[in-house]
Amino acid sequence: MTSTVPPAIPPITGRVWLFGDNLNTDVIHPPQFFSLDEAKVKRGLFHGLDPDIQPGLLPGDILVGGRNFGCGSSRETSIRSLKLNGIGAIVAVDFARIFFRNCTNNGIPCLTPTDPGDLDLLRRHQVVEIDAGEGRMTSDTGDTIALDPPGQFVQRVWRAGGLLPLLPGPRAGREV
Amino acid sequence: MSGHGRTISDKIIDAHTVDGSEDALHREVYVDALLGHDATIALLVDEFERRGLEIWDRDRVIFTNDHFSPPATIERADISNKFLRFAREKNVTHLMLDRGICHQLLVESPLCAPGSLIVGADSHTVMGGGVGACATGMGSTDILYTLATGRTWMRRPETVRVRFHGALTPHCNGRDVILELLRLLGEAGAQYRSLEFHDLADPPLEQDDRFAISNMAVELGAKFGVFVPDRVTAAYCAERDGQPPSSLVVPDEDAHYERTVDVDLSALAPLIAKPWSPGNVVPVTEIERKPVSVAFLGSCSSGRITDIRDAAEEVKGRTIHPEVRFVVIPASVEVFKEALRAGYVATLTDAGASFNHSSCGPCGGIDKGVLGADDVCVSTSNRNFRGRMGHWESRTYLASARTVARAALAGHIGPELYDEGSPGS
Ligand code: SF4
Numbered sequence: 001m002t003s004t005v006p007p008a009i010p011p012i013t014g015r016v017w018l019f020g021d022n023l024n025t026d027v028i029h030p031p032q033f034f035s036l037d038e039a040k041v042k043r044g045l046f047h048g049l050d051p052d053i054q055p056g057l058l059p060g061d062i063l064v065g066g067r068n069f070g071c072g073s074s075r076e077t078s079i080r081s082l083k084l085n086g087i088g089a090i091v092a093v094d095f096a097r098i099f100f101r102n103c104t105n106n107g108i109p110c111l112t113p114t115d116p117g118d119l120d121l122l123r124r125h126q127v128v129e130i131d132a133g134e135g136r137m138t139s140d141t142g143d144t145i146a147l148d149p150p151g152q153f154v155q156r157v158w159r160a161g162g163l164l165p166l167l168p169g170p171r172a173g174r175e176v
Numbered sequence: 177m178s179g180h181g182r183t184i185s186d187k188i189i190d191a192h193t194v195d196g197s198e199d200a201l202h203r204e205v206y207v208d209a210l211l212g213h214d215a216t217i218a219l220l221v222d223e224f225e226r227r228g229l230e231i232w233d234r235d236r237v238i239f240t241n242d243h244f245s246p247p248a249t250i251e252r253a254d255i256s257n258k259f260l261r262f263a264r265e266k267n268v269t270h271l272m273l274d275r276g277i278c279h280q281l282l283v284e285s286p287l288c289a290p291g292s293l294i295v296g297a298d299s300h301t302v303m304g305g306g307v308g309a310c311a312t313g314m315g316s317t318d319i320l321y322t323l324a325t326g327r328t329w330m331r332r333p334e335t336v337r338v339r340f341h342g343a344l345t346p347h348c349n350g351r352d353v354i355l356e357l358l359r360l361l362g363e364a365g366a367q368y369r370s371l372e373f374h375d376l377a378d379p380p381l382e383q384d385d386r387f388a389i390s391n392m393a394v395e396l397g398a399k400f401g402v403f404v405p406d407r408v409t410a411a412y413c414a415e416r417d418g419q420p421p422s423s424l425v426v427p428d429e430d431a432h433y434e435r436t437v438d439v440d441l442s443a444l445a446p447l448i449a450k451p452w453s454p455g456n457v458v459p460v461t462e463i464e465r466k467p468v469s470v471a472f473l474g475s476c477s478s479g480r481i482t483d484i485r486d487a488a489e490e491v492k493g494r495t496i497h498p499e500v501r502f503v504v505i506p507a508s509v510e511v512f513k514e515a516l517r518a519g520y521v522a523t524l525t526d527a528g529a530s531f532n533h534s535s536c537g538p539c540g541g542i543d544k545g546v547l548g549a550d551d552v553c554v555s556t557s558n559r560n561f562r563g564r565m566g567h568w569e570s571r572t573y574l575a576s577a578r579t580v581a582r583a584a585l586a587g588h589i590g591p592e593l594y595d596e597g598s599p600g601s
Contacts, residue, residue: 022363022453026561030568031541034215036255048568068364071397072561073540074299076219076315097368097399098299102315153202153329163317164223168325 059086070099181428276508308405342442350385474505
């Protein structure tokens with residue numbers, strides 16, 4: 001929708017946090033932290049699972065999970081919390097549909113490895129760099145993990161910084 | 177058997193495509209209706225107003241305050257008021273104050289027509305599939321976009337055909353059917369897929385059973401959980417709308433399916449999902465005996481008149497176990513009124529159950545009935561994720577209304593709930 005040439009997606013560098021299969025949004029962000037208060041939303045990330053995770057996060061950190069990452073509720077407070085805590089990207093074997101859309105819409109890249117077995121190479125807190133556009137993750141120990149190239153539509157949303165910049169103006173909105 | 181024809185979701189998406197070629201991965205589609213509730217709509221209000229947007233068609237929007245209804249804390253009252261103020265300022269035609277859970281209100285509305293494409297700011301919007309609509313849940317950002325434009329982007333999903341055969345066994349309902357599918361396919365068994373339900377059972381499944389099945393299609397990861405509309409659908413819509421549906425969108429004879437799953441309903445036994453996954457399903461007759469402290473009949477997944485009927489039938493003339501708190505929440509005020517007229521409310525209340533106002537209640541750990549650390553709950557809700565209904569250490573088992581009522585009487589879950597001579601057998 002924008003006529004300017006979209007900028008490339010900058011590389012994402014951060015430490016790895018490992019999770020298992022079927023990590024649902026109630027565990028990612030327990031319902032009692034649902035709020036419009038950003039501090040409360042931020043604090044709730046993984047609170048039930050391990051209250052020490054959230055205070056230990058650094059901007060750019062990368063979540064790595066197994067199958068069906070983000071299944072469950074559509075509550076976007078889970079994604080707000082990821083953003084408020086500066087999560088740079090999520091790499092998982094596959095993603096639940098609504099979670100994938102929500103992250104993409106908010107500019108958090110969700111990526112899948114070409115070979116799921118490659119994720120076993122990763123260790124907790126190891127530093128990795130992700131080139132989302134190229135579909136590549138490189139670890140500080142020299143491993144390279146191929147990531148599936150994201151579709152054109154998803155890349156367009158990332159480049160725009162999320163879905164809302166693609167929104168037609170108020171006038172166009174009314175004319176639809 | 178599986179040809180090149182179109183499935184229901186193919187047809188509905190094609191019919192709603194604004195932009196995008198036949199084979200484009202993502203299509204721009206228009207929607208027929210949008211569903212929203214207090215919690216998720218409140219998240220988008222500021223952004224919507226900051227951008228000076230307007231609602232594309234206020235007659236096609238259904239809003240309800242079901243999560244905080246009525247609110248229990250000051251913070252929630254403020255969130256609720258923010259939502260209500262927005263809905264009133266925008267003159268949303270179908271703003272339903274304290275009328276019940278959004279998904280139930282959607283299927284009680286003529287907007288939820290067979291063949292329609294619906295998005296909702298909540299994952300269980302998929303329940304609209306019970307009447308042959310392609311309905312799906314999204315997050316607040318997607319919903320903001322659709323609220324302003326009437327459009328969204330969609331991928332055309334692969335379809336998995338599920339055929340139901342035989343006659344449903346007397347102690348089972350739609351909840352047992354969907355738990356069986358979860359047992360067969362697992363928590364991601366229909367990820368990104370459209371589940372297309374073909375009801376070949378004789379007699380066909382009741383409409384309420386279909387809602388329970390469609391509701392939990394999302395627990396398998398499905399984007400849609402759509403029943404092939406038939407005479408049950410037509411009869412339901414005719415009674416609801418005062419006229420039969422204008423058309424029924426059905427799949428082509430040679431529709432292309434990724435796979436087909438056949439379920440023999442006459443072989444089904446009552447099922448239960450153990451913590452902490454709705455896919456962790458075993459027959460009730462194989463579950464280890466365990467005392468329960470809370471029995472919950474409610475949520476958008478159940479809480480309909482046939483669920484309340486089954487529970488009333490079980491507890492009639494009996495008394496709930498003294499160590500069990502039995503909370504009943506009709507899915508909507510209409511359901512509650514029907515339960516009152518039928519005498520079910522009196523029967524359940526006499527047995528010791530407590531009725532709460534039609535709302536989400538403890539499902540989602542929101543309202544009265546949430547679980548403490550030591551609580552073990554048997555519930556008709558749709559998710560037993562860890563910490564969802566309350567404390568991280570609490571435990572929730574998912575089952576049908578009948579099983580929940582039996583457990584409430586017995587004070588525990590266990591194989592003997594369905595022994596000869598057990599309550600209600
Ligand atoms: S009843 Fe439970 S699952 Fe249904 S909308 Fe409310 S919180 Fe969500």
